[in-house]
Amino acid sequence: VQLVASGGGLVQPGGSLRLSCAASGFIFRTSAMSWARQVPGKGLEWVSGIYSTGSTLYADTVKGRFTISRDNAKNTVDLQMNSLKPEDTAIYYCAIWAPGGRRSQGTQVTVSS
Numbered sequence: 001v002q003l004v005a006s007g008g009g010l011v012q013p014g015g016s017l018r019l020s021c022a023a024s025g026f027i028f029r030t031s032a033m034s035w036a037r038q039v040p041g042k043g044l045e046w047v048s049g050i051y052s053t054g055s056t057l058y059a060d061t062v063k064g065r066f067t068i069s070r071d072n073a074k075n076t077v078d079l080q081m082n083s084l085k086p087e088d089t090a091i092y093y094c095a096i097w098a099p100g101g102r103r104s105q106g107t108q109v110t111v112s113s
Contacts, residue, residue, distance in 0.1 A: 001025040001102045005094050008107030011084055015111070019079040021094030021104055029072040032097035035079045037090035038106070045090070048079060049097045062088075084111045 007019040019035070034049035048058045048068040056068050067080040077094055091106035 001096070003094055003096070003102055003104035005092065005104040005107040008092060008109045010110045010112065012113050013084060013086055013111055015084050016080070016082045017084065017109060019081065019092055019094075019107060019109075021077045021079075023075045023077065023094075026096070028075040033068075033070060033077040034095050034097035034101075035068060035077075035092060036095060036103075037088075037092045037109075039090045044093075047092070050077060051097075081109070084109075086111050 002024045004022045005019060007017060009017060011017050030052050032049060032051045035047045036044050037047050038044045046059060047062055048066055050056045050068045050070050058066060065083045070077045088109060089111050090109060092109050093103050093106050095101045095103040
């Protein structure tokens with residue numbers, strides 16, 4: 001199982017970023033996937049999840065600003081982040097959305113002017 005997250009960077013408040021996660025080594029199309037984030041020194045915060053059916057869920061902190069999507073042909077799950085705020089600054093991870101699900105390496109998102 002391998003998950004590789006990419007797309008992080010530095011963006012000004014109000015800006016947008018798109019994170020992508022490439023998956024391999026498991027049956028992606030039947031797996032629920034998620035994104036989570038962590039600020040150093042704080043706990044992991046679940047951000048969003050998408051089921052194999054395409055149904056999505058979002059944390060209240062990002063609802064209306066972030067959109068999760070998946071491409072089962074490419075084995076990728078993306079997180080489109082709009083209207084970014086400084087409090088969205090964190091290391092972002094994608095993961096198989098299941099107990100003990102494998103997690104990717106992190107990609108840093110920094111929202112600052």
